[in-house]
Amino acid sequence: MASGWETVIGLETHVQLRTKSKMFCGCSTAFGAPPNTQVCPVCLGLPGALPVPNGEAIRLAVRAALALGCTVHPKSVLARKNYFYPDLPKGYQISQHDQPLATSGTLSFISPERGGVSAGIIRLHVEEDAGKSIHDRFPKATAVDLNRSGVPLIEIVSAPDLRSPAEARAYLLTLKQQLEYLGISDCDMEKGSLRVDANVSVRRAGATELNTRTEVKNINSFAFVEKALTVERDRQIAVVESGGAVMQQTMLYDSKENAVRPQRTKEESHDYRYFPEPDLPPLVLTPEFVAEQQSDLPELPSAKRDRFAAQYALSREHAAVLTASRAVAEYYESVVHAGAEAQAAANWVMTEALADAGDHQEQLRVPPAALAQIVALVKGGTLSHQAAKRVFAEVAAKGGDPRTVAEALGLVQVADTNVLAGWVSDVLGAHATEVARYRSGETKLMGFLLGQVMRASRGKADPKLAQRVLEEKLASAP
Amino acid sequence: MSDAKAIADRLTKVRRLNALLTPSKDLRKSLTAQAAAARPTGVLYGMPVAVKDNICTLEFTTSCGSRILEGYRSPYEATAVAKLKAAGALIAGKTNCDEFAMGSSTEHSAYGRVIHPLDKARVPGGSSGGSAALVGSGAIPAALGSETGGSVRQPASFCGVVGIKPTYGRVSRYGLVAFGSSLDQIGVFGRSVHDAARVLSVISGRDPRDSTCEDRDPLRLPTVPESLQGFVIGLPREYFPPELDPGVRRACERAVRFLKEQGAAIREVSLPHTAYAVPTYYVLAPAEASSNLARYDGVRYGPRFNGAADLRSLYRSTRGQGFGPEVRRRILVGTYVLSAGYYDAYYRRAQQMRALIAQDFRNVFDRGVDLLFTPTTPTPAFKAGEKLGDPIAMYLSDIFTVTANLAGLPAMTLPIGRVKGLPIGGQLIGQAFLEDEMIEAAYALERVVPATDEA
Amino acid sequence: MSVTRDEVLRIARLAELEVDEETLPELSEQMSRILDYVAQLSAVPANGTVKIFVPGPDAIRFRTDEVSPWPLAFGPAEFAPAFKEGFFVVPRLDQFE
Numbered sequence A: 001m002a003s004g005w006e007t008v009i010g011l012e013t014h015v016q017l018r019t020k021s022k023m024f025c026g027c028s029t030a031f032g033a034p035p036n037t038q039v040c041p042v043c044l045g046l047p048g049a050l051p052v053p054n055g056e057a058i059r060l061a062v063r064a065a066l067a068l069g070c071t072v073h074p075k076s077v078l079a080r081k082n083y084f085y086p087d088l089p090k091g092y093q094i095s096q097h098d099q100p101l102a103t104s105g106t107l108s109f110i111s112p113e114r115g116g117v118s119a120g121i122i123r124l125h126v127e128e129d130a131g132k133s134i135h136d137r138f139p140k141a142t143a144v145d146l147n148r149s150g151v152p153l154i155e156i157v158s159a160p161d162l163r164s165p166a167e168a169r170a171y172l173l174t175l176k177q178q179l180e181y182l183g184i185s186d187c188d189m190e191k192g193s194l195r196v197d198a199n200v201s202v203r204r205a206g207a208t209e210l211n212t213r214t215e216v217k218n219i220n221s222f223a224f225v226e227k228a229l230t231v232e233r234d235r236q237i238a239v240v241e242s243g244g245a246v247m248q249q250t251m252l253y254d255s256k257e258n259a260v261r262p263q264r265t266k267e268e269s270h271d272y273r274y275f276p277e278p279d280l281p282p283l284v285l286t287p288e289f290v291a292e293q294q295s296d297l298p299e300l301p302s303a304k305r306d307r308f309a310a311q312y313a314l315s316r317e318h319a320a321v322l323t324a325s326r327a328v329a330e331y332y333e334s335v336v337h338a339g340a341e342a343q344a345a346a347n348w349v350m351t352e353a354l355a356d357a358g359d360h361q362e363q364l365r366v367p368p369a370a371l372a373q374i375v376a377l378v379k380g381g382t383l384s385h386q387a388a389k390r391v392f393a394e395v396a397a398k399g400g401d402p403r404t405v406a407e408a409l410g411l412v413q414v415a416d417t418n419v420l421a422g423w424v425s426d427v428l429g430a431h432a433t434e435v436a437r438y439r440s441g442e443t444k445l446m447g448f449l450l451g452q453v454m455r456a457s458r459g460k461a462d463p464k465l466a467q468r469v470l471e472e473k474l475a476s477a478p
Numbered sequence B: 001m002s003d004a005k006a007i008a009d010r011l012t013k014v015r016r017l018n019a020l021l022t023p024s025k026d027l028r029k030s031l032t033a034q035a036a037a038a039r040p041t042g043v044l045y046g047m048p049v050a051v052k053d054n055i056c057t058l059e060f061t062t063s064c065g066s067r068i069l070e071g072y073r074s075p076y077e078a079t080a081v082a083k084l085k086a087a088g089a090l091i092a093g094k095t096n097c098d099e100f101a102m103g104s105s106t107e108h109s110a111y112g113r114v115i116h117p118l119d120k121a122r123v124p125g126g127s128s129g130g131s132a133a134l135v136g137s138g139a140i141p142a143a144l145g146s147e148t149g150g151s152v153r154q155p156a157s158f159c160g161v162v163g164i165k166p167t168y169g170r171v172s173r174y175g176l177v178a179f180g181s182s183l184d185q186i187g188v189f190g191r192s193v194h195d196a197a198r199v200l201s202v203i204s205g206r207d208p209r210d211s212t213c214e215d216r217d218p219l220r221l222p223t224v225p226e227s228l229q230g231f232v233i234g235l236p237r238e239y240f241p242p243e244l245d246p247g248v249r250r251a252c253e254r255a256v257r258f259l260k261e262q263g264a265a266i267r268e269v270s271l272p273h274t275a276y277a278v279p280t281y282y283v284l285a286p287a288e289a290s291s292n293l294a295r296y297d298g299v300r301y302g303p304r305f306n307g308a309a310d311l312r313s314l315y316r317s318t319r320g321q322g323f324g325p326e327v328r329r330r331i332l333v334g335t336y337v338l339s340a341g342y343y344d345a346y347y348r349r350a351q352q353m354r355a356l357i358a359q360d361f362r363n364v365f366d367r368g369v370d371l372l373f374t375p376t377t378p379t380p381a382f383k384a385g386e387k388l389g390d391p392i393a394m395y396l397s398d399i400f401t402v403t404a405n406l407a408g409l410p411a412m413t414l415p416i417g418r419v420k421g422l423p424i425g426g427q428l429i430g431q432a433f434l435e436d437e438m439i440e441a442a443y444a445l446e447r448v449v450p451a452t453d454e455a
Numbered sequence C: 001m002s003v004t005r006d007e008v009l010r011i012a013r014l015a016e017l018e019v020d021e022e023t024l025p026e027l028s029e030q031m032s033r034i035l036d037y038v039a040q041l042s043a044v045p046a047n048g049t050v051k052i053f054v055p056g057p058d059a060i061r062f063r064t065d066e067v068s069p070w071p072l073a074f075g076p077a078e079f080a081p082a083f084k085e086g087f088f089v090v091p092r093l094d095q096f097e
């Protein structure tokens, strides 16, 4: 359907900042409290209450802006965005308008169609969240919970630089990864801590003008980003191809129907009558503060991926997997620093550690030093690979020192040649026919004999050493 | 607790003024409880202070003179009120006012107009008319009011009492129901300069709950000066126009002679943008008000005005019926000047003019002038109903007071004589955070001016 | 300049204020007079070189990020006009409104 057409997408992403208290009051931001229990005069919008800004929220916003390469302005202004909605207690949202915190950044990401590209970040500003309206709680009424009211957010507005729904998704995932790295947000769309609205328009492939766009809202899960934008793109193409014109309007995505519908509010309600928030002086940031945040930024995902590939001689794919989350990357490096060989550590982290984390709320349960020890036990021949996996599982579940665990489970390989020689003698004695055939040149029977030795040892024999002992015995005179 | 009973009795005797919204029974009960709990070591121990109905109290309802908050009890109290209580003062009920402090006559209250204490046909001024009338009647030594454009000084002047509006940021606005946030300040009324100043000193000072409140210690009470030697007092010529009421002019000229006799140097000065102050104010204040009053929507508190089937009609009927005509008018004007296409022509221009008005004052103070002296109002108290049909005529009664709000400066009024039995107020405008100098000059003038004599 | 009846209605919708038919002519007349009166501000130089004046502190002071809610003497159930099972309640809104 989209052939011959190009999609132009810009995203407005709202991200909840990871703070203990709200943007303008001391109420908790914790998720899941009973309705209207984390409220106070300020976030209820009671007569006479006034906002007092949370310094940590501003610090996190500045870090996000710096990580996106934005210019952070020494002075910005908080503004009121006026509109009526039952979950907006004051009748206005404290946000920023013509003097935002930060402008002109970029985000580089891998486009599934175009490879490495970057999207412009037009602006990043701070604002407060509204409460929550619940439409299906009571038969004829909407229920309003103001626990979320006043939760700190940043809004990140991209330039219309994204060229397909898949690309929009890739941008969003990269942004999410970056913000998680910075510790700015948990970016959990299901909990509402990351939300995205999209501006979408279409044009003939090769055209450069920007056509009338619509705003797509209500995309409330990562899984729906691509779907919602595809539906809207296809709708616009169909409109234009049938000779119609796209109308500038807000479309709401309905994930149950996988469809978009125009929002039913009057056009004039979008006259937000912004003006500077008179309850708050200008947001002034000293150059020292901004510089301190800049120098204190952690290594970002793309830089870390490149460094891992180079420093640990990993493939780009492995480096990407290991740096997908900051927690995993730091874990991997700790395993290496604890003495594990880099590629072996990578294999262990990417398979056993990530699988275990996936089953246990993303907890990396085996301490890095323990995993390094497991890797070393395999390398030193103390544990077989299979045995090591059992040790890993045991340490993950119950903790403990890997060698002790391995011994307790009876998994340590026997490398004592005297013991091995005993098992070899037993096997040679019990399989005289095979021994004779081997000696007459049927050397492929080595596999069978070694298997018997392993069996006799109940898997504990060090296979390499056992083979050497076996070869020696077979070579000596009968 | 006979004190509490005596206070309640004095307030009950002036019920006819309709100045107090708190029912006598509730007042008596609360005063008794407060007196029992008051801290005897507080600097205002036992002093009754009435509080304008747009300042949140736990003891009484806070309706802002509006139907839209009829019966509303605030679940928290204003910082100023908490400071008064901590100083041992007794909160002596809530005073009637123009709805949401919008008005200059206290005729725009949903609970009826306030009567001037000296002439029942006249208005006490507004919007803090209830506080002014109570103090003017002698029932109470001091009261809190609020100012956005002269709402303490103008009624204080009309009622023959002292009224002080502090520097913007001197007193916390936490718990003061917002009208024009960048202009609003809690102010005080007193029978004397001393009564007003000591209440101001108690409520002033830093408050972590108001970001616009300056991080400063409370105002230190000045002593009564020996003389005004060394004070340079400016008379801005724009405040003495030819059409000024002759009685007001006479009273001011007499007061200036007293200031001079006390040793002050008098200098004529100019504040050239004065004529634009009222139009500037009537853009900025309604603009901020239109946003500040958006929260009264019938969702979280206050009554709902019909059994509306849908949300929009719930909003519209609650707000349409809950707000009175002057408030509705200002919300509409404020919404208009902020709406798409009009912002630059009105709001931005008004912001620029505000800056020029503030600069006028800085220029004068930079040239060695310590204080300004002006009439507080262009006329004495006017008759009830006189300006109700003409909003602009009503707005112009604030012509000499709005400038201090626009520039954020401290200003006060004190009685300087009477004309045909009606009090005339003289205004002192000071430099930011130099309330102490302004109060010193007021002490000196108060000592000598025959405040209740014909000028 | 003059504010038309339609403009008053548009502004009233923005402000969510019900205005009844009879008061409309008077309201548009009063709004026109007020707006004409304040229009004398166009005498200000509009070149934007005037530095905006805002009273109060020059810069925001920050609160530390601590959970310390400012207390309510009593909860929303006591002041809300409609409150049920912990929620404020309003007439049903469509999810797509």
Ligand SMILES: [Mg+2]
Binding pocket: A014, A095, A127, A155
């Ligand atoms: Mg936003």
Ligand SMILES: [Zn+2]
Binding pocket: A022, A025, A026, A027, A038, A039, A040, A041, A042, A043, A044, A150, C069, C070
């Ligand atoms: Zn709160």
